[in-house]
Amino acid sequence: MKKIFFFGFVLCLLFSCQQQEKPIISFYYWKTIFRLSPKEKNCLDENQVKRLYIRYFDIDLNPNTKQPYPRTPIRFENKTDNFEIIPVIYIKNSVMIDTQLNILDLAKKTNDFIQQINSKTNIHIQEIQIDCDWTLASKDNYLRFIEVFKKVSNKKLSATIRLHQIKYFKKTKIPNVDHGVLMYYNMGKIAPDSLNSIYDRNIAKRYLSSLKNYPLPINIALPIYSWSIHIRDGRIIRLINKTDSKKIKSNSSFVLTNNNWFICKKSTFLEGIFYKENDQLKIEEVTNQDLLEMAKDLKENTDQNPKEIIFYDLDGFNLKNYEKEIFEKVTDCF
Secondary structure, three states: HHHHHHHHHHHHHHHHHOOOOOOEEEEOOOOOEOOOHHHHHHHHHHHHOOEEEEEEEEEOOOOOOOEEEEEEOEEEEEOOOOOEEEEEEEHHHHHHHHHOOOOOHHHHHHHHHHHHHHHHHHOOOOEEEEOOOOOOOOHHHHHHHHHHHHHHHHHHHEEEOOOOHHOOHHHHHHOOOOEEEEEEEOOOOOOOOOOOOOOHHHHHHHHHHHHHHOOEEEEEEOOOOEEEEEEOOOOEEEEEEEOOHHHHHHOOOEEEEEOEEEEEOOOOOEOOOEEOOOOEEEEEEOOHHHHHHHHHHHHOOOOOOEEEEEOOOOOHHHHOOOOOHHHHHHHHHH
């Protein structure tokens, strides 16, 4: 009886370990030219990354013809032999809202263009990811596109999922894909207020409890980017990607007034942008601690352990803001 109990205990322990298998680390690559810097290569090597999600092109509406067209396609300057490549196609919601949309034609042309890029660079793929923030107005077209594209491409298909699509999935519906990727960022509106539009824990908590009810298997995408919001007279002038807060802090024309808020005390140019006296800069970023907090909250609120954590996005500018071990630490939380 004791032997039976012992072996039963060991089997339960092994089964438990298998159930809690650690997610792998992957990255999104969101540039128009695939060319890895030494810093980016080191990050991939150090984290034993084998899979890259590369934005192949956007699909937008041509302003003249009002027809969908591929915009800013990727160009490969480096080989991708060491990685499994998953093309990501970003489709603007305006494309899917069009009531006259020829879905079969769009699916075929999208697949053909992916094949052209792969053929030119000798890339062989097993999966394609569709990225679209569909709404109730575009839902029917989007869901039909997924169905048709899956048949046309004959590939494994994944789709990005937003928090509101998790909570209200009975209204927004679930795309017929093999799995989803929860984009755990861009949680609020870009606004001249005190909230961080990239990540706000209070906003996230409104949706987290819904994760356990979502029937589609999901992996997780976490943010490693930052930007600044240029504000004048209480109104947003522009959104500036990859703002170096150290340069702003060292510039005598800017004064830190609050956490991540600066005011321009003297009109000046900085990196090609004109700042008028009394303009404000609100810097929004995600810290190492934020990433660990996200991972722990997600772990506590989901029954299904993600197989993969995808960080958005692989870029030397982004990487310099994080400790080398952060990606490993995040996956350890699961």
